[in-house]
Amino acid sequence: MTLDAALEAVIAGNRLLHYLAVMLVFGSSAFLWKIAAPGLRVQLDRRLVVTLRVAALLALLTALAGLPLQAAEIVGSWQAAIDRALLQKLLRTAIGQAWLCRMLLALLLVFSMRRQPGHVRGVLVSSAILLASLALNGHAAMDQGLRGFLHGANHVVHLLCGGAWLGSLPSFLLCLRLLEHPVARNDAGATLRRFSSAGHVAVAGVLLSGVVNTMLVLGRWPTDWSSPYQLLLSLKILLTAAMVTLAVVNRYLHVPHMQNDARLAVAAIRRCTLIEIGLGMAVLALVSVFGMLEPA
Numbered sequence: 001m002t003l004d005a006a007l008e009a010v011i012a013g014n015r016l017l018h019y020l021a022v023m024l025v026f027g028s029s030a031f032l033w034k035i036a037a038p039g040l041r042v043q044l045d046r047r048l049v050v051t052l053r054v055a056a057l058l059a060l061l062t063a064l065a066g067l068p069l070q071a072a073e074i075v076g077s078w079q080a081a082i083d084r085a086l087l088q089k090l091l092r093t094a095i096g097q098a099w100l101c102r103m104l105l106a107l108l109l110v111f112s113m114r115r116q117p118g119h120v121r122g123v124l125v126s127s128a129i130l131l132a133s134l135a136l137n138g139h140a141a142m143d144q145g146l147r148g149f150l151h152g153a154n155h156v157v158h159l160l161c162g163g164a165w166l167g168s169l170p171s172f173l174l175c176l177r178l179l180e181h182p183v184a185r186n187d188a189g190a191t192l193r194r195f196s197s198a199g200h201v202a203v204a205g206v207l208l209s210g211v212v213n214t215m216l217v218l219g220r221w222p223t224d225w226s227s228p229y230q231l232l233l234s235l236k237i238l239l240t241a242a243m244v245t246l247a248v249v250n251r252y253l254h255v256p257h258m259q260n261d262a263r264l265a266v267a268a269i270r271r272c273t274l275i276e277i278g279l280g281m282a283v284l285a286l287v288s289v290f291g292m293l294e295p296a
Helices: 003-035 038-075 078-082 084-091 094-112 121-136 145-178 185-217 228-257 262-290
Strands: none
Touching: 003 038, 003 121, 003 145, 003 185, 003 262, 038 078, 038 084, 038 094, 038 121, 038 145, 038 185, 084 094, 094 121, 121 145, 145 185, 145 262, 185 228, 228 262
């Protein structure tokens, strides 16, 4: 593997871990605050708290690595990642300012983890802002004026809806397990019904903002597969369509069957959701790569 290829792989891997960590915290805290029945909020939070703390710390560490890795990419040398003079120069650029902003937000997210079980509003707000700040870099930041503002705003919607969808799925799986507990069954059922309704909004937001993003960046559908950017974007669209299909199957095929055979229906929902999570991670991996490519 060449130096450039190794650098690109490490940068893409760092971006992927950052996306996963921030979206997990945001989606889980949104689930706890808005979706979970009051009687389950504390119980679910206690089961998730260690995972969310680890994810918040990972978000901080991957944010910290962002600027040195960008310096290494610009120069084409690993040594640039620890070049103090170069890093100081970068801090005075838009790239450096965006990195400083993200670092402060990541620190705020870590500090917000010091809370009582069930009190997730601070975590939700800090993770939402950190996730939205990812729109400061990338293709949405290339436009200027009103178009730039609208592109950035649309990208924020795309990130938040995607984070709410993918990031809440582990909490959804945890709630499925509570259906087996007689004491928690009613609250778990109510929570799953709320999740179903909220899921429609998140999925619709991802699809609509994704279409707008594609039009703003390319001005057309990605049909030229000789372009690496358009090929990877097409794969992302395909995987997202598969995720939507699984979500629809869960909601309109498996959920109604819970009245007839709850055990089999819950097992089917769990399998589909696990596949959905895997596809979502693959989507983020693609985004982590083609986000570094020139759109063409």
